[in-house]
Amino acid sequence: MSSLTLYTPAGVLAQAQPLKRAAKRLGALGFEVSIDEAALAKHQRFGGDDETRLAALHRIAKAKPDVALASRGGYGLTRLLDGIDWKLMLKSVERGTRWVGQSDLSSLQLGLLAHAKSGHSPVSWAGPLACDDFGRSEEEGGVDEVTRDCFVEAMSGALEAIGFRTEAGFEELEARGTLWGGNLCVLTSLLGTPHFPQIKGGILFLEDVNEHPYRVERMLLQLQQAGVLGAQKAVLLGDFGGWRKSPLDRGYTLKSAIEAVRSRTKTPILTGLPFGHVRTKVCLPIGATAELYVQGRNAIVGWAAEHHHDPLREHGHEHGHGH
Structure with missing residues (x-):
């Protein structure tokens, strides 16, 4: 146990x-x-x-x-x-x-x-x-x-991959590197401190809640201007819900914010990762070497499972991938 x-x-x-x-x-x-x-x-x-x-x-x-x-x-x-x-x-x-x-x-x-x-x-x-x-x-x-x-x-120790649907335009994308990331606001707040990991060639995942798209864009641009986004193989965006529209938006949306950041970096930025401040969320091993594959609009992030003996696996909860 x-x-x-x-x-x-x-x-x-x-x-x-x-x-x-x-x-x-x-x-x-x-x-x-x-x-x-x-x-x-x-x-x-x-x-x-x-x-x-x-x-x-x-x-x-x-x-x-x-x-x-x-x-x-x-x-x-x-x-x-x-x-x-x-x-x-x-x-x-x-x-x-x-x-x-x-x-x-x-x-x-x-x-x-x-x-x-x-x-x-x-x-x-x-x-x-x-x-x-x-x-x-x-x-x-x-x-x-x-x-x-x-x-x-x-x-x-059995989970070895998660799958999700992303936007069109990333067909045949493959990337391998350290999987890292988390909450966008928290991660950005660590820039310039001894607690910010210097990871090159990684797969960075990000999510946040109650942040208007312009604030999300500003934090992503800070990461881009600090050289963080450009140093990654890919960026995966999870959920960014909970914000309220403003009459000043005039058609500006989360999609607009992401497109603005995409135009400033060569690093692929994918959406649709099932993670964040939402009820249905996957588990992701921060620090593991992971591989990203995209076929059509189907993306898979995989890593080496631990496969050690654990009674939980005999408790009837092991199941297939693609959560």
Whole structure:
């Protein structure tokens, strides 16, 4: 049975029930679940003060669970980056802990890549958050089956590819490189800091929520002007929903924003990646060597699966690819 620890590294949990519900559901999936002692701590809008949340990260790294799943995102990890014991965190990855989450957790996942020794690429997982994805009540829609099954397969070491539909115009595209990325706002905020990974020839994936297309464009252009986009083999865009139209837009849309960025870089920018602040999301191994193939409008991102023995795979949740 795989051990899984729930913890709160960023925003506060307003209520305990979603976390308890997530723990119960994850237990039913075959995980041995524990909740970190500070998971329900509260300090202003954070899940405990900075020292409390930093101590939780280090405590979990030392405990070496198979999976460390963040309860939610929000904001708060940026405050911790300069104080994190990166050697300890990297050692936890080497010993098999999978740090899973998205949104604000992107800063931790990118930091792992930035602080790794040259030639080493620690793998963490962009994926669900405990409360958002496993803690909803049935009245709120419960658990998305694709998200659940993809997570279980990824944590068992069996997931080796995801597929999605993209726009026309990228037929026969092939790329191979380090898969990396996460939340666009968080990633852009790390530019110029010691916590931003210097990855060349990679496959960069990005998503965000509640950001108007002009803000998305501005951040993408910052990455382009900083030389980040041009250094990649491909860029994959996930979901960018939740924003509101403005009467000043006058036909300007997210598509307009993406086209403006495409006109300034030779790097292919594909849309349609099923990842972001949406109910149905895949899991992606940040730091793994991945291959991108496009046939027609069908895109596949694949990587080497771990294929180690895990009782979760015998729990009836292994399934095909193309989530």
